[in-house]
Amino acid sequence: xxxxxxxxxxxxxxxxxxxxxxxxxxxxxxxxxxxxxxxxxxxxxxxxxxxxxxxxxxxxxxxxxxxxxxxxxxxxxxxxxxxxxxxxxxxxxxxxxxxxxxxxxxxxxxxxxxxxxxxxxxxxxxxxxxxxxxxxxxxxxxxxxxxxxxxxxxxxxxxxxxxxxxxxxxxxxxxxxxxxxxxxxxxxxxxxxxxxxxxxxxxxxxxxxxxxxxxxxxxxxxxxxxxxxxxxxxxxxxxxxxxxxxxxxxxxxxxxxxxxxxxxxxxxxxxxxxxxxxxxxxxxxxxxxxxxxxxxxxxxxxxx
Amino acid sequence: xxxxxxxxxxxxxxxxxxxxxxxxxxxxxxxxxxxxxxxxxxxxxxxxxxxxxxxxxxxxxxxxxxxxxxxxxxxxxxxxxxxxxxxxxxxxxxxxxxxxxxxxxxxxxxxxxxxxxxxxxxxxxxxxxxxxxxxxxxxxxxxxxxxxxxxxxxxxxxxxxxxxxxxxxxxxxxxxxxxxxxxxxxxxxxxxxxxxxxxxxxxxxxxxxxxxxxxxxxxxxxxxxxxxxxxxxxxxxxxxxxxxxxxxxxxxxx
Ligand SMILES: Cc1cc2nc3c(=O)[nH]c(=O)nc-3n(C[C@H](O)[C@H](O)[C@H](O)COP(=O)(O)OP(=O)(O)OC[C@H]3O[C@@H](n4cnc5c(N)ncnc54)[C@H](O)[C@@H]3O)c2cc1C
Ligand SMILES: Cc1cc2nc3c(=O)[nH]c(=O)nc-3n(C[C@H](O)[C@H](O)[C@H](O)COP(=O)(O)O)c2cc1C
Ligand code: FES
Numbered sequence: 001x002x003x004x005x006x007x008x009x010x011x012x013x014x015x016x017x018x019x020x021x022x023x024x025x026x027x028x029x030x031x032x033x034x035x036x037x038x039x040x041x042x043x044x045x046x047x048x049x050x051x052x053x054x055x056x057x058x059x060x061x062x063x064x065x066x067x068x069x070x071x072x073x074x075x076x077x078x079x080x081x082x083x084x085x086x087x088x089x090x091x092x093x094x095x096x097x098x099x100x101x102x103x104x105x106x107x108x109x110x111x112x113x114x115x116x117x118x119x120x121x122x123x124x125x126x127x128x129x130x131x132x133x134x135x136x137x138x139x140x141x142x143x144x145x146x147x148x149x150x151x152x153x154x155x156x157x158x159x160x161x162x163x164x165x166x167x168x169x170x171x172x173x174x175x176x177x178x179x180x181x182x183x184x185x186x187x188x189x190x191x192x193x194x195x196x197x198x199x200x201x202x203x204x205x206x207x208x209x210x211x212x213x214x215x216x217x218x219x220x221x222x223x224x225x226x227x228x229x230x231x232x233x234x235x236x237x238x239x240x241x242x243x244x245x246x247x248x249x250x251x252x253x254x255x256x257x258x259x260x261x262x263x264x265x266x267x268x269x270x271x272x273x274x275x276x277x278x279x280x281x282x283x284x285x286x287x288x289x290x291x292x293x294x295x296x297x298x299x300x301x302x303x304x
Numbered sequence: 305x306x307x308x309x310x311x312x313x314x315x316x317x318x319x320x321x322x323x324x325x326x327x328x329x330x331x332x333x334x335x336x337x338x339x340x341x342x343x344x345x346x347x348x349x350x351x352x353x354x355x356x357x358x359x360x361x362x363x364x365x366x367x368x369x370x371x372x373x374x375x376x377x378x379x380x381x382x383x384x385x386x387x388x389x390x391x392x393x394x395x396x397x398x399x400x401x402x403x404x405x406x407x408x409x410x411x412x413x414x415x416x417x418x419x420x421x422x423x424x425x426x427x428x429x430x431x432x433x434x435x436x437x438x439x440x441x442x443x444x445x446x447x448x449x450x451x452x453x454x455x456x457x458x459x460x461x462x463x464x465x466x467x468x469x470x471x472x473x474x475x476x477x478x479x480x481x482x483x484x485x486x487x488x489x490x491x492x493x494x495x496x497x498x499x500x501x502x503x504x505x506x507x508x509x510x511x512x513x514x515x516x517x518x519x520x521x522x523x524x525x526x527x528x529x530x531x532x533x534x535x536x537x538x539x540x541x542x543x544x545x546x547x548x549x550x551x552x553x554x555x556x557x558x
Contacts, residue, residue, distance in 0.1 A: 027523035031544065034306045034521075047525070055539045059557075060516045062526035064353050064377075069518060076525045076539055218352055270519040271352060273393070274307065 004287050005294035006280070008042075008261050010188050010239040013124055013162045015042035015097055015262060018295050019252070019280045022243050022266035023048050023101035023126065023166075024073065028087040029094070035273035040280070042262060043097035045190075046083070048128050050102075051109050053079035058210035063199035068220030068245075069267060070197045072211040075103055080113050084120050097123040099164065107151050114159035125161045127151065127186075130168030130193035142168035142193075145180040152184025164241065167191040169221075169228055178232040189232060190241040190264065192225045218267040219245045226258050233259025233300060247275070249282020256283075259300040309333045309392045314366055316386055320443035322373040323415070324382040325360075328390055330367045337362045339423035340399030340489075340512055340548045343369065344520035346391040348380035355381065356517050356543070358419035358489070359395060360444075370418035370444065396520050397547050400510055402426060405484020410452075411435040411474055411498060413490025417444050419512060420489055424451045433477060437470025437494065471497040478505045485509065486551070496556045509551030515542040530555040 006017040023045035026032055038044065056076025063070045078086070080102070091098050100122040104110035114125055129142035129151060141147050152165055165181035167174060169192040178189055194215025199208045207213075225244025233240050242260030246252050247268045255263050268275045283295065292298055311328035319325045337359055344354040355377045361368030373379040384390065400423050408430045412420045417436050421444060424432060434448050434455040442464050448455045456473055457465030466473055471494060477483065478501065488498045489512035502509040515527040522544030529542050531553040540546070 025519075025524060027525075031519070031522040037305070055537070056525065056528065059526075059528060061528070062353075062516050062518050062524075064351060067352055069353060071518070071524070071526050073525045076528065267352070267518075270524060271346070271354065272308065273521065 004284055004292065005296070006284065008239075008295060010241075010261055012187055013097065016095075017042045017280055018256075018262035019276050019283070020045060020097075020099070020241065020262055020264045021269060021276055022264040023099070023128065025266040025269050028083070029091050032269060032273055036277055038094040038096055041096050041276055043099050043123070044091065045099040045101050045126055045264065046087070046091070047077050048075050048101045048103045049077050049080045049083055049113065050075055051080055051104065051113055053077070053082065060208060060210055061214070063208040063214070065197065065199055065216065066220060068197075068216050068218035069270075070199055070209065070214040070216050071194070072209045072214035074211070080116055084116065088120055088122065092121050099124045099126045101126040101128050101166070103128045107154050110151055110155050111158040114155045114161070118159040118161055123162065124164055124188075125155070125159060126164040126166050126190060127155060128166050128193070130166055130170070142177065143171050145176050148177055148180040149184040152181050152186050156185035162187050164188045164190050166193055167228075167232070168193050169195050169224055169244075174228050175231050175235040178236050182236045182238050186238060188239045188241065189236065190243065191232060192221065192228055192244045195221055195224065217245070219247055219251075221245045222251060222254075226254050229255055229260050230258040230302070246279065247271070249279050249286060252279050252283055253286055253298070256295070256298045257300070257302045259302070261296075261299050307333060309394070311367070311390045311392055313384055313386050313388050313390060316382070316384060318382075319370070320441045322382075323443050324371050324373075325368060326371060326381070326384070327361070327366045327368040328392070330363070330365050334367065334395060337367070337395045337422075338399030339426050340419050341395035341397050342419075342520075342547065343367075343392045343394035344396055344517070345369075345381060345393075347377040348384075350380060351377050353377075353518055354393065354520060356396075356514075356520055357381075358512070360418040360421050362422055370415065372415040393520060397543055398545070400487055400512070400548050403485045403508065403510075405508070406431055407482055407484045408432045409435065409474065409477060409483050409486045411437075411470060411486060411488045411490070413437040413470055413494040414439065416488075416490030416494070416512070417448075418489075420487065421447055423487060424448060427452075433481075435470050435473045435477070437473075437490070438464075469497070470494070471501060474498065474501055478507065483507050488512070488551075492556055495554075499551050499554065499556070502551050510548050511551050511554055512548045513542060513546060513554060517543050519543070
């Protein structure tokens with residue numbers, strides 16, 4: 001039997017396979033590079049970057065909930081300049097696409113970062129307009145369709161990089177937000193970011209996270225994510241990278257059927273550092289069993 | 305390349321109420337193990353995240369941990385039976401650094417005594433005093449005595465050894481003897497006190513601290529702690545940059 005074609009062309013960004021790792025869950029590749037061959041991953045979305053270095057929120061920053069976790073890291077990162085100088089050269093050695101996840105407090109900040117990164121070897125920008133763990137910017141942008149349009153358009157004007165807009169699930173109509181990002185000039189959408197959650201210590205009668213609330217991820221969010229990918233894929237004409245609770249190949253296949261062109265793995269890395277490779281292998285086996293010759297044939301094949 | 309290790313449980317015994325000593329096969333892949341390093345263990349499929357547990361004993365063919373039933377994850381771990389397979393990442397983190405100084409104090413509190421056992425095994429050439437503190441029932445004391453003559457116990461309820469805090473014993477020792485370095489692991493409130501005393505007596509210290517973790521390998525940044533740096537305060541990762549830090553850099557929670 002012929003080899004299955006696992007490559008995907010996301011309207012300009014070509015990945016050698018559709019399995020990527022999600023921002024904030026893979027650092028800058030160094031740590032998990034000890035466990036997986038980074039050359040085998042379709043793309044790496046790096047830890048969310050901000051213009052200036054950020055120390056993040058106080059600890060505790062994590063609480064486990066039934067089949068999920070809530071984090072309140074708060075975008076701790078060394079800043080975009082440090083990333084370009086100290087981390088990007090290391091990442092660039094690998095045969096994988098690099099997605100720079102960027103976070104601004106204002107549209108100007110997003111644009112400044114986009115400009116800086118335009119002059120580098122990153123393959124794509126991912127606008128995070130959906131981080132629930134910071135006071136300004138973040139999710140406040142992601143909830144307002146007009147703001148989403150505007151920030152997307154401004155960044156597009158200030159950069160010639162491939163542009164992904166990452167959507168927040170913490171909205172009442174995600175289709176509308178997806179459409180706004182598309183009309184602003186996004187080349188691709190990624191969804192979902194974390195759902196806002198909270199965990200309480202009933203003995204102390206206090207929240208467990210120092211900051212009270214945080215972002216819920218992991219298997220618990222998968223049904224929400226699959227639904228949102230399905231809805232948005234019907235509403236837009238640009239490709240979607242689907243994520244949220246993917247723990248294995250079966251979860252990933254659900255996302256492809258729902259309309260995702262590629263998938264991203266986040267929390268599952270924490271549980272099993274080799275999970276991305278196992279998901280990739282599982283998808284290939286499924287395609288073989290179902291007699292597909294390429295991953296593209298699976299996208300949006302949900303029968304309804 | 306590193307990978308998950310699948311280790312058969314060789315022994316699981318309750319050595320004190322709610323405290324289990326679990327020994328597992330030292331499969332290929334563990335490599336060298338430094339005292340103070342930890343394992344990230346999948347306690348059961350009922351939970352998503354792994355739990356960090358210090359390595360307490362290393363032998364040629366086995367690795368031992370001592371676990372306190374703190375919540376549901378560690379309770380499920382303690383329920384695992386001999387012959388079952390544990391899914392383990394590790395050894396992770398940096399361990400204790402064996403210092404040049406000859407006169408050493410090793411001071412542990414509660415479950416924090418566990419990693420210090422493997423440490424004292426590696427301090428053979430030194431003059432070592434071990435101070436162990438517990439709320440009530442002591443454990444591992446005899447195991448420490450296999451390596452060190454001078455082992456003192458404190459219990460808060462007075463049921464064994466000195467009645468009171470183990471840090472009182474530390475003060476007495478520093479009053480009377482020359483000490484080059486203090487190694488410590490225990491609850492935060494105790495470590496804070498150890499840090500204070502070490503500063504007061506101008507003695508170096510290495511402290512093994514705890515933070516809630518997710519990945520355990522340095523990728524997610526949920527486990528950060530504050531350390532002093534040239535330009536003020538810095539957030540570093542407990543799992544990768546620690547869990548052992550120099551006592552004069554760690555900044556504990558307010
Ligand atoms: C480096 C390191 C070494 C440790 N070594 C040991 C050891 O040798 N023996 C031992 O019994 N315990 C040790 N602990 C503490 C142990 O990890 C926690 O008691 C355990 O994670 C609690 O999990 P649980 O599900 O039983 O409790 P729950 O309270 O139900 O746990 C809920 C969540 O909080 C996290 N959590 C709770 N308490 C802690 C804590 N103190 N540290 C880190 N995460 C925590 C858990 O990982 C989990 O995600 C160590 C912790 C660290 C950081
Ligand atoms: C610890 C942690 C940190 C994260 N940091 C970021 C971030 O910096 N930028 C971002 O866009 N998303 C961030 N995310 C969201 C993930 O990229 C992903 O969208 C989400 O976790 C859902 O996928 P999962 O369930 O597979 O983890 C973070 C998630 C986690 C768990
Ligand atoms: S637990 Fe993920 S960085 Fe330490």
